[in-house]
Amino acid sequence: MTAKLRNNVTLIFLLGFPNLQSFQFPFFSLLTLIYCGTIVGNFLIIVLFLLSKSLQSPMYFFITQLSIFDILVTTDIVPVLLHTVLFGGHFMTLIGCIIQFSVFVISDCSECLLLSVMSYDRYLAICNPLRYHSIMNPKFCVTSVTIIWLLGFLVMFMYVISINNLHFCGPRIIDHFFCDFKPIMKLSCSDTSIIYIEILIIGFFNGFCPFIIIVISYVYIAITILKIPSTTGRHKAFSTCSSHLIVVSILYGTLLVVYMFPIREKSLILSNAMSLSYTVLTPLLNPIIYTLRNKDFKRAFHKIKHVL
Template sequence: MEVWIMGLQNLEETRVYLFTFFLIIYIIILTGNFLVISVVASETRLHSPMYILLCSLSLSEILFTNNLIPVFLHVLWENGAAMYLTGCLAQFYVCGSLGATECFLFASMSYDRYLAICKPLHYISVMSLEFCREIVLCSWICGFASMLITLILVCQLNFCGPKVIDHFFCDFAPIVELSCSDTNVVKIETFIFSSTVTLFPFMFVIGSYVCIILTILKISSSTGRKKAFSTCSSHLAVVCTYYGTLISVYVVPARYYSSESNKIMSLLYTVVTPFLNPVIYSIRNREIRIGIRRLLCET
């Protein structure tokens, strides 16, 4: 069975420009994240918990981007494209699993920064390399394992609808609309899953940064406070954009949004945050910049 992915409609005049724009964004996302992974792998002094978490986030972004944007570009160029239902479900599963994994990774990174800034004397004993690797492994396993329940429930549906997905990728809501089965169970499960995966880590991140900000306020140096606030505010901006759009798309009932609004919000967490993450979390970091310069000079 094939489904037709509509993509972004009514954009004939700007389709080529949009394709070029998103292609450039795609290349920048891959380049930035590959650079971060290469630098962390090649610099032994960066083999610390913070950089391991950054490296894991970059790997997640690479996989997430490669799962979505090539299909999106194809759909955009052709003004719609056909895809086998099995491929559509696979894209949905990988997208959801990596999205959940990144939610856990963001929470882990906020905990790492909380320990480093608020509990510096306990940082080395608590955030050891072994513990950091366990956090990363658990984030990936939980992300992919938790999505299996949703995937199994979706696969049990009978798909006899119009076979048209009004989106630029295979997301949950447009897939469910293809079914002529009772979808209440899978919708309730997805709501519970999405709420758990997004709201709890988001609250944890906000709580961690509140503690961090309160600690920063105690810094006597105005220059130190300004630098710390700049870093925290940029981190929070990216995190809030990511969690906010996920909550809006998957937790808030779909009836409150039109199809076009849903597409725009989806672009924020599928394209914008993967583009910002390597810049905000990594390339602004002095050690990463030095490593990138050294890596480029050696090549």
């Protein structure tokens, strides 16, 4: 980074979850189990997609990308979180803090964009099935995922450039379990009002616009499903998009609580709990939702298990 960062605050301290007392070891054990389950579950989805011919479809391709983002954000945050829980905090260089935030931005922004593409996939499958394969072809899928990754990196660079122009002089303590945007801003002595406006604009295009696409897609999906005459047909159509809808609700629900409402209107404990939800719990729930509720994944798992 620049000399500006090196000549000021160079070492910070993450408080994590202080005052755990007797819950320290049980909480550490629970987080360890969640971390292992997240890595194994998401890695299993990727392996099943690569080895099973029955899963070679656009939706499952997008699900594997979602698994990659979940592995990325979990590996970025949970090891540091485990250290803060076990030792009552964690020292980190400012550069390391910004790197952790950068990886989080890439995975979080890319996941929001990916969920919007997945909603469009479900819209085509239910509302316009005759054109599904002509539009959702391999070229479209690979191109859309490539653009999502590039936009994730672009947003990350915009964040980093804005942070890099700040003057950091303290405090050297972050009352959080990972380096998020607002905690990093509190370390700065510079005027951050312009940066907040820039980030608000970025968030609108990267978070709100994909959400609008998801909402519009599901409005059309709901209208189409309600027009299906049979109850069995409606249930079958809804089951194809229910898993995606659950994931979207969990992710955007927690993000809205954390980032859209002022921090002073809710307790810091609630804020950390919500942050824990979308950085630790959601990556674990995604493979559970998509595999336990999906017959194709179950069949692929049993076939590969018998082969092995």
